[in-house]
């Protein structure tokens with residue numbers, strides 16, 4: 215176990231009142247949160263979204279990616295289902311950090327794709343560690359989920375970490391002319407399952 219559970223409180227949103235639960239990584243002190251809706255301690259699989267931190271998309275309205283749209287759609291879908299979990303996984307920029315993501319964006323402005331930009335900066339295409347997400351689920355007492363994602367890697371790593379995934383549910387929202395190349399690269403180079411309209 216890489217985390218401890220630290221604090222929780224009510225968190226009203228436009229779509230209903232969630233409970234926000236804060237976790238801390240034992241070795242680094244890095245914090246993560248879960249947004250929990252309804253009764254998750256039932257036997258049925260729980261609708262779950264793993265959302266990777268994206269300051270630009272989540273808070274600053276960036277159209278370079280689909281993150282802000284996915285965040286809102288996932289919270290709405292969970293509230294509508296009456297129960298579910300959104301894990302806000304604080305590994306910004308596929309875990310290269312905000313400043314390196316801005317460096318990667320600058321390289322993409324010069325013509326590199328999102329994978330090539332990471333590599334040029336000395337990183338793997340995706341540096342995230344989803345075992346932290348499995349640990350959050352375990353601390354919430356949840357081991358059977360339906361996962362909202364287009365990324366088969368998330369399904370694989372969570373299953374390896376002991377979480378049962380009964381279903382992968384696509385979350386395809388926010389495609390626009392600014393992110394069409396980014397989404398196409400995710401589909402072609404990173405194995406994401408996407409049905410793109412622009413290309």
Ligand SMILES: Nc1nc2c(ncn2[C@@H]2O[C@H](COP(=O)(O)OP(=O)(O)OP(=O)(O)O)[C@@H](O)[C@H]2O)c(=O)[nH]1
Pocket residue numbers: 264265266267268269279280281284305306307308309310315318319322328332362363364365368385400406
């Ligand atoms: N390094 C880097 N990170 C990016 C870039 N664009 C978005 N991100 C980060 O990518 C993460 C989101 O990952 P995505 O690949 O969009 O989606 P995913 O989480 O793997 O898959 P889904 O579950 O289908 O959304 C967030 O942490 C973003 O900050 C980029 O060009 N470079």
Ligand SMILES: [Zn+2]
Pocket residue numbers: 268270271272279280281282
């Ligand atoms: Zn983003």
